[in-house]
Amino acid sequence: MLETATLEQILERHERDPANIIAILQDIQTEVNWLPEEDLRYVCAELEIPPSKMMALATFYRAFSLKPRGKHIVQACLGTACHVRGAVRILGAIERDLGIEGGQTDEDLQWTLETVGCLGACALGPIVVVDGEYHGQMTSAKATRVLQRIKKAEGNGSGA
Amino acid sequence: MNQERISSPEGLALLRQQLQSRRTADKPCITVCSGTGCQAYGCQAVTAAFREELEKRDLSDQVDILTTGCHGFCERGPVVVLQPQGIFYERMKLKDVAEVVEETIAKGEVIDRLLYQDPRTGEKIVHERDVPFYKLQQREILSMNGMIDPTSIEDYIAVDGYSALVKALHEMTPDEIVDAIKQSGLRGRGGAGFPTGRKWEGCRRAEGEIKYVICNADEGDPGAYMDRSVMEGNPHSVIEGMIIAAYAIGGHRRHGLEGYIYVRNEYPLAVKNAGLALETARSYGLLGEDIAGSGFNFDIQIRRGGGAFVCGESSALMQSLQGNVGEPQAKYVRSVEKGLWNQPTTLNNVETLANVPLIIRRGWEWYAGIGTEGSKGTKIFSLVGKINNTGLVEVPMGVTLREIIFDIGGGIPDSKEFKAVQTGGPSGGCLPENMLDLPVDFDELAKVGSMMGSGGMIVMDEGTCMVDIARYFLDFLKEESCGKCVPCREGIARSLEILNRICQGKGRPEDIDLLEELSETVQGFSLCALGQTAPNPVLSTLKYFRHEYEAHIFEERCPAGVCKALIEYWIDPELCTGCGACTRVCPQEAITGEKKTPHTVTRSECIKCGACYDVCRFEAITIRSAGVKAAPAVEAVEAP
Structure with a gap:
């Protein structure tokens, strides 16, 4: 999982606005190359996004990976x-x-x-x-x- | 940046004068195309080498280097144009740089070897303007790409940039702008061709607390890249168009206005250049508060897409902007009344917006004079596939397909026969040879079962299997269907199953009828254009190339020699020199033979990967219908 401070920075950068969730996920993926579950749960809790919706977003958009990607x-x-x-x-x-x-x-x-x-x-x-x-x-x-x-x-x- | 904000029309005119006076028309300038295509060819190293070479010779002060956006002639990249003469050098390599500086810059000698040679006449062409690829186009939008550095707002201002905006804000009322756009006949370049002026008018009349202007730069059609090139090469033209749009729909009103550029994530250079352009426009006072001293406020933000093709559809794009899954919505109420966040929203495509400053600056009468009765202006096409001159082509509406493909595009490579041209991306259709004299505009293409779409034009030769092409598009659409409507989600998947089995030689006699029936359902009962047009690739190939389907189904034969299950690789003993190149690349060790004697393929081992075919320099490896022992029974072989 990313450092909480890094996640917080990303959230702040996007004004903690759930409408900016795609940009938030893009930034997380830029940091770690994929979307780890713990990070997504953290974002869900902070922005009050239901995990089911998070899952829908992360699987709908091709740019996101829920599995670690290669070097x-x-x-x-x-x-x-x-x-x-x-x-x-x-x-x-x-x-x-x-x-x-x-x-x-x-x-x-x-x-x-x-x-x-x-x-x-x-x-x-x-x-x-x-x-x-x-x-x-x-x-x-x-x-x-x-x-x-x-x-x-x-x-x-x-x-x- | 710390320059003065522009606060009046005079301020902009003065700045332009200053910028122009700093440039001397006869100062030598090396223009290096730095679009994504040329970057992939390594133009950045070429630019660096020019810089180094000029320094070495102490010429840095006397010669400028300009890195521009895409010139359009991607086939010949990296492309370099030497001004002021306009000398055109193609396929520049690092080793050519010193010679160009030595001979052409210093002595004015033209280097013959680097010139473009017209394949039809054999003539070497010195000047960019005389190259047939450019000469036959009307480059109203693209021509600017070659003149400016997209990262420099000063370059854009120097070539009359933002003068349309200042004219709009200071001399025109919003209604006059809407009227001018209506009169110009401009229609949306994203695919549907809806009249832009009417869209703006609807949005101007709509009531809301805030209105949104969205630029759709989510160019997802495979084989189409004109929007990317405009966004990368001339982002200010799009921004200028957006601000004019915002003023037209929301000027002199109390409600708020916000703008978004929704750009495809796969276009990093477009994201970067657009971001930089917004920043510099703001610092010059051309975006944000009190634009150019007019009192009009409007700002724009960039949003990157998440790699979903369906988000190019307007209602899906708005869902995505709201942080949702990009599913299209029913349009009982039009988005100009209730769009993003249920507020009045104008959504225009990149190329549409880039046309706006031209119309305002030069007048709608000028614009309406270009094109056909129902389709005005120029259109940019990305001419790709089996074509000699791959690249971006801007022509007036109404030019024929033949002129685009053969006169500008230079025809089909390797003396192959033309088979089809696919227009309109996954929503469009494949048109055969006898349609080549069709004038290209929104209405004509729709009449024959294809569409203009955003402007992708993929040329196919005799080595392209039309059943495989239909299968290819449905495979793409199956991945990209959002799954909301059952006819689209299931209909495409089932059609694909049928096409897959036809390509495997397991097609059934009733399959063609079944495909047509399924297509009708998908067309009629899907919510958005993705589903409604998804069957077009199947229906148009069935209409014009039915014999290829029949060959697959009834004769288990792929006439083009593409479908793996129906072909085999065979080495012609007459042509094989026994060089062994194929044995080295064969992953199955399926090719055997003594050195310097003809080799053979062991059929039971061959996985038909085509590695041998790619590597053979003697054209000894041929593709033929499986099971046939004699010489090739196929009509054609795919070029490597």
């Missing part, structure tokens, strides 16, 4: 432009390399693989974003190389 975040774009250029093949290659499927995180919390609707950089499609860095005009072999390079840089840090 490295891989986003495979599945927008239409990437799709017609073979994005599914690229996703398959990444899934095989990391041993996880789209939407999953590996057991060692090293890798999270997410699929996104469109990153709006269609000229570079198919696109894969690894830790915020864009890799364009991907092929399955290129995608695998990008992942291998990161794994190697971390000294055989096994992904899967």
Whole structure:
């Protein structure tokens, strides 16, 4: 769980207004990369939001994760432009390399693989974003190389 | 920042004069496109290298560097334009930087290798204005992206920015503005095409304690990114439009006014640039209290979305702004009367708002002179997919699809055949070759079963399977349906099941009828536009590409060679050189063969991942219908 002081700062930043709950959750997720249950319960109590509503919000919006995410975040774009250029093949290659499927995180919390609707950089499609860095005009072999390079840089840090 | 607040029209005019006098038109300037596309290509390193190179040669004082928003020609990024001549260099690499400074900046020599070459004539083109991609457009909104640094309000003011606002506040009444927007014929660019002036008029008349102006920047259509580029590249134009909207609906009234920009969380640069723009506008007195000395008060806040496509729908967006799950609401009462927090609310799309300052500044007569009878002005399309010139295209309404795709877009790559163009995102449809001469406007596209939508235009070639495309969109919509209405939630899921089995070669003869029946129910009995239009991708592909469905169902064949269950990879022994590249990438060790002799695929081991196909440099690996032994029975093969 986050330090109470950090949570309080986040709440204050958003004027303790339940209408700003999405921004509050975004800030919590920026701090810890996911939404831990204790933090959500704390926010529920402070802002008088029923836990059932909190659960509805946290599961409705794709940006939120109720499970810890990996150290490295891989986003495979599945927008239409990437799709017609073979994005599914690229996703398959990444899934095989990391041993996880789209939407999953590996057991060692090293890798999270997410699929996104469109990153709006269609000229570079198919696109894969690894830790915020864009890799364009991907092929399955290129995608695998990008992942291998990161794994190697971390000294055989096994992904899967 | 500590500059003077602008407190009168004269104040703004004086500032503009000062800003312009500081710039000398013939001073060399290196313009580097820094939109998300070019950033992904590495333009930031190119900019840094230019800076370093100029310093090294002691030229920093004599040459400016301008980092701008998206120029639109994303295919050729990183794009660099050298002013004042307007020399256009494409695909700039770090190693080219020194040469550009040495040859072009210092000596005025053009570097042939970096020029754009017209693929049709083979001619090298020196100036940006002569590149056919730009030449055939009418870039009223996008052109400004290439002239200003989006983080500098001074740049925007220098090119007449905020003059429309000052004109509106000091010279026009709110009713005159509403009237001008009505007369201009401006229709909402977010998809539905509702007349903007009528929306504003309704909201002006409505009674409330407070009125809200919302900018919808939750651009979620896959393959559409024009709103992002405007928000990133010229955020002040949107803010100026919002303030004018606020004045039009709420000026000279006692009630309060508040503004929100609801922007997609996946667009970090847009969030950043819009935030900075709000701050600087406030410090110049162009936002907040007593705007430009007019006595009019209005401020804007940014809210980031949570990654839900349905929140682009107006009532769902308002729910999200109120801190709720983004479920669309029934619109018995229109949101201009009871919207956000049950107060009168005007919600406009980014591009719509960016049009507003142009209309006010240049007059509605000018604007109404562009476009077709029912659709006025220009529209930005994001031209993507199997197209030579991927990028943002701004054209007058009424231009034909053929002109956009072939004249501006440069046609289909790798000499493939055009198959379809998909417009309108997941709500739109796929149009075939014989529709290419259709003039593009709100009404014409709707007549043939597609829609303008927000402006995504995805081009598909012979290697695209239309059943797979319908399946793709329904898969997207199934994830994004909020689940409130049963016909949408269940109808999309069941349609997807049917499409999945068709793609697996397990389609049943009655499936086509069943899909049509389901589609009718989803269309007719869903609350919001997501459900009402969700069947469009299925219905339009059934209408124009029914033979592809039939091939899947009755012949267990995917004519485009896309659907995994119906294809197999096969190595042509005539073309295979035995280089071994495919064996190295095959995760199944399914490819065998001696070095320098043709290889073969062991069918029982192959998982059809396509890794070999991607890596083969001799086009020896082909996709063909499964079970057929002879040469490819498929009509086409997907390009890597």
